[in-house]
Amino acid sequence: MAVVHNLAAARGVPPAPVATLRGVTRVYDGERRVEALGPIDLDLAEGEFFAVVGPSGCGKSTLLDVLSGLSRPTSGSITFEGRPVEGEVPDGVGVVFQEDASFAWLTVRDNVAFGLRRAGVDAAEIARRVDYAVGFMGLADFAAAYPAQLSGGMRQRVCIARTLVMRPRLILLDEPFGALDQQTRLLMGDELLRLWRETGATVLLITHALDEAAMLSDRVGVMSARPGRFIDLVETGWPRDRDSRIVSESRFGALTGRLWSNLREESLRAMGSKGAAA
Amino acid sequence: MSAALSADVRPARKPREGAFDGVIILVVVLALWQGVHLYAGESAIASPLATLTFLAEFLRTPVFWGHFGATMAAFGYAVAISSVLGVVLGLVLGVRRFAGDVAEPILAGLYSIPKVTLYPMILLIFGLGMSAKVAFGVIHGVVPIVLFTMNAVKNVSPVLLRTARAMRLSQPETIRTVLAPAVLPEMITGLRVGFSLTLLGVLIGEMFASQRGLGFLIVNGINLHNVRMTTGMIVAVIAFALIANGLLLSLDRRFGRTPGGGSRAA
Amino acid sequence: MTRNRAIVLARIGVVAGAVVLVEVLCRLGVINPLTLVAPSRMVFDLAGILASGDINRDIAYTATTIATALVLSVVLGIVLGVAVHALPRVRRALDPLLASYYSVPSFIFYPLFVAIFGLNTFPLIVLGMAFAVPAMMMSTMAGLDRIPRVLLKTARVHRLNRWETATRIVLPSATPYLFTGLKLAIAYAFIGVIAGEFIMASAGLGHSIAFAYEGFDNHTMYALMLFVLVVVTVMNMSLHAWEGRLMRRRIRA
Numbered sequence: 001m002a003v004v005h006n007l008a009a010a011r012g013v014p015p016a017p018v019a020t021l022r023g024v025t026r027v028y029d030g031e032r033r034v035e036a037l038g039p040i041d042l043d044l045a046e047g048e049f050f051a052v053v054g055p056s057g058c059g060k061s062t063l064l065d066v067l068s069g070l071s072r073p074t075s076g077s078i079t080f081e082g083r084p085v086e087g088e089v090p091d092g093v094g095v096v097f098q099e100d101a102s103f104a105w106l107t108v109r110d111n112v113a114f115g116l117r118r119a120g121v122d123a124a125e126i127a128r129r130v131d132y133a134v135g136f137m138g139l140a141d142f143a144a145a146y147p148a149q150l151s152g153g154m155r156q157r158v159c160i161a162r163t164l165v166m167r168p169r170l171i172l173l174d175e176p177f178g179a180l181d182q183q184t185r186l187l188m189g190d191e192l193l194r195l196w197r198e199t200g201a202t203v204l205l206i207t208h209a210l211d212e213a214a215m216l217s218d219r220v221g222v223m224s225a226r227p228g229r230f231i232d233l234v235e236t237g238w239p240r241d242r243d244s245r246i247v248s249e250s251r252f253g254a255l256t257g258r259l260w261s262n263l264r265e266e267s268l269r270a271m272g273s274k275g276a277a278a
Numbered sequence: 279m280s281a282a283l284s285a286d287v288r289p290a291r292k293p294r295e296g297a298f299d300g301v302i303i304l305v306v307v308l309a310l311w312q313g314v315h316l317y318a319g320e321s322a323i324a325s326p327l328a329t330l331t332f333l334a335e336f337l338r339t340p341v342f343w344g345h346f347g348a349t350m351a352a353f354g355y356a357v358a359i360s361s362v363l364g365v366v367l368g369l370v371l372g373v374r375r376f377a378g379d380v381a382e383p384i385l386a387g388l389y390s391i392p393k394v395t396l397y398p399m400i401l402l403i404f405g406l407g408m409s410a411k412v413a414f415g416v417i418h419g420v421v422p423i424v425l426f427t428m429n430a431v432k433n434v435s436p437v438l439l440r441t442a443r444a445m446r447l448s449q450p451e452t453i454r455t456v457l458a459p460a461v462l463p464e465m466i467t468g469l470r471v472g473f474s475l476t477l478l479g480v481l482i483g484e485m486f487a488s489q490r491g492l493g494f495l496i497v498n499g500i501n502l503h504n505v506r507m508t509t510g511m512i513v514a515v516i517a518f519a520l521i522a523n524g525l526l527l528s529l530d531r532r533f534g535r536t537p538g539g540g541s542r543a544a
Numbered sequence: 545m546t547r548n549r550a551i552v553l554a555r556i557g558v559v560a561g562a563v564v565l566v567e568v569l570c571r572l573g574v575i576n577p578l579t580l581v582a583p584s585r586m587v588f589d590l591a592g593i594l595a596s597g598d599i600n601r602d603i604a605y606t607a608t609t610i611a612t613a614l615v616l617s618v619v620l621g622i623v624l625g626v627a628v629h630a631l632p633r634v635r636r637a638l639d640p641l642l643a644s645y646y647s648v649p650s651f652i653f654y655p656l657f658v659a660i661f662g663l664n665t666f667p668l669i670v671l672g673m674a675f676a677v678p679a680m681m682m683s684t685m686a687g688l689d690r691i692p693r694v695l696l697k698t699a700r701v702h703r704l705n706r707w708e709t710a711t712r713i714v715l716p717s718a719t720p721y722l723f724t725g726l727k728l729a730i731a732y733a734f735i736g737v738i739a740g741e742f743i744m745a746s747a748g749l750g751h752s753i754a755f756a757y758e759g760f761d762n763h764t765m766y767a768l769m770l771f772v773l774v775v776v777t778v779m780n781m782s783l784h785a786w787e788g789r790l791m792r793r794r795i796r797a
Binding site for chain 3: 299300302303314318321322323376379380381383384387390391392393394395396397398399401402403470471473474477478481482485486493496497499500505508509511512515516519520522523524527
């Protein structure tokens with residue numbers, strides 16, 4: 001994966017990346033051995049918005065699991081802020097999952113405050129941060145509601161707010177908008193961009209939507225079919241101050257086209273129809 | 279993808295393992311039984327060996343078959359009445375939504391009251407004998423059958439019926455190819471639950487007031503200090519219940535494979 | 545809203561109509577008083593019995609027995625459910641046993657329990673537990689099975705330890721299932737204990753009903769039956785209402 005280093009060098013990335021992956025693989029051992037991931041080499045620059053696209057089943061979620069410390073890589077090493085990540089989620093890393101992870105038994109406010117209360121932050125500070133996050137995610141009118149009373153999109157906002165209040169320096173999102181309709185996705189994308197700009201956090205977004213990746217990120221990593229490896233890294237070159245309206249720019253079409261031309265063959269392989277790829 | 283993976287990786291249950299488990303459980307149960315026998319003594323519970331020798335002999339006598347026949351006759355009538363009544367009522371209440379909504383909480387209330395309390399009333403109405411046992415079996419068994427059947431009909435997805443209309447199936451065709459297969463799994467589950475409760479009702483009836491049947495033999499064994507009889511008849515009832523339930527479970531599995539045809543216990 | 549109201553009214557009408565019908569038939573002598581006494585008479589008799597205090601000891605006896613059986617069943621059921629859930633191998637072996645457990649009428653064990661423990665409250669408690677423990681156990685396992693995996697991942701992201709994960713994620717997540725188990729356990733404890741008292745006992749409500757039956761004392765018998773049915777129904781309805789309130793916020797739109 002020499003390409004990665006060259007690309008990174010060409011961009012003039014700061015010398016110390018926030019997170020690094022070196023030769024990371026993940027193999028599931030069972031009745032049948034499944035090579036799910038890798039080897040992967042990747043540097044995430046501080047404040048970067050990085051998107052990962054790939055055919056279904058290529059190990060995108062596995063990548064997130066090992067990077068966040070939720071599972072250990074079979075081989076290779078991962079660091080976050082210079083310290084190795086080993087089987088535990090490091091402080092400063094926030095994760096938003098694809099599935100609805102809101103706690104049905106807590107109100108929106110209590111959901112958002114969950115992590116802070118555990119961390120022993122004092123009450124006034126909790127109230128301040130929760131108010132801000134709830135307002136920021138447009139949940140102010142629903143602070144006392146239970147998740148069951150909210151739409152799927154709003155529940156996902158609760159989860160994002162719950163992550164946001166912890167002030168993570170690295171936010172990992174696993175297809176967070178996967179279950180939402182297209183219009184809601186675009187608007188949620190805008191909010192994610194706003195959040196990214198205001199917090200200055202590094203973001204890694206896993207998605208299967210090529211337009212989402214092209215619109216939101218600074219850099220897109222295209223993964224191969226299983227075992228997932230990066231086969232292309234695409235710089236989008238968007239200004240930091242951007243929103244979903246860039247979908248009308250001609251370069252957006254070209255970017256999405258490039259992602260798809262890379263991905264088409266891999267997707268066909270993932271579908272199991274290798275012959276059709278030619 | 280993790281779900282697909284775990285499905286790939288998880289080893290399938292082998293039939294050999296199942297048989298092995300069965301043997302282990304049997305051994306554990308027999309050991310427990312022997313343990314209780316040793317702890318409580320000969321006058322409280324017979325040992326496995328003594329019970330089995332007793333059974334081997336008693337099962338060859340016409341006395342046993344007389345009582346067994348009495349229980350089976352009551353049980354058979356009760357099951358037949360519960361099933362027919364339950365399925366018909368369930369279908370009607372499922373189709374007539376309003377009546378169904380009116381009836382459901384009443385039925386659920388009837389389901390969870392201790393119906394034993396009502397047995398003296400049944401006895402006063404039907405008199406001591408076969409018909410009281412049958413009636414008591416029916417009031418235990420009919421309610422779950424109604425409830426399961428009604429819910430099965432109510433839960434038939436409207437999209438299935440719209441599909442049938444889109445394919446221009448005639449009404450009999452719709453019933454035969456869409457409705458019946460959609461309703462059947464839950465109905466069979468209801469019948470299984472109703473079947474168990476009917477047996478329970480008949481046996482309680484026999485234990486409380488009766489001169490015939492396996493339930494009577496169990497209580498009579500205690501009153502006459504014939505512990506082998508009590509233990510043996512308990513084993514006989516368990517064996518019958520398990521065999522019958524096993525048959526119904528296999529039916530449940532064959533027809534219950536469709537979504538919504540859950541086979542939850544109790 | 546109007547349909548819901550119509551349903552409730554119709555339901556009240558059906559129940560009230562049935563009671564009135566029985567009342568009229570009894571008053572007209574169509575139903576023999578040796579078979580069934582009029583509902584109004586049952587209420588009158590029950591009021592008399594309760595006012596006299598004759599039955600208080602039996603009520604207290606039965607209530608204590610049921611409560612003991614219930615508490616033990618819930619605790620044991622949850623403990624066993626958690627333990628078996630944690631041991632998949634044991635669980636696979638027990639599965640067929642649990643699936644057919646309720647097909648065996650557990651009452652048949654009652655005479656044995658009496659023979660082993662003597663004719664006191666102990667066999668009744670054991671019988672109540674024989675009914676209620678497996679229900680609580682299976683509900684517990686169902687609740688644990690259905691905890692979304694993403695919530696357990698979220699717990700790890702928040703770096704909760706095992707105890708915190710159990711109390712803050714697993715327990716609240718499984719609550720609806722535990723509640724179902726509790727409801728079943730209550731119904732089963734009632735059925736088990738009262739049926740046991742009915743068949744063989746020296747005290748308790750079930751015993752009093754059986755005793756009145758054998759003494760041809762229909763007035764006492766029906767009054768006590770009414771008492772048991774009213775208590776159980778009121779309890780079921782309040783549990784149902786409580787569950788509805790608890791679950792309203794949990795049911796996804």
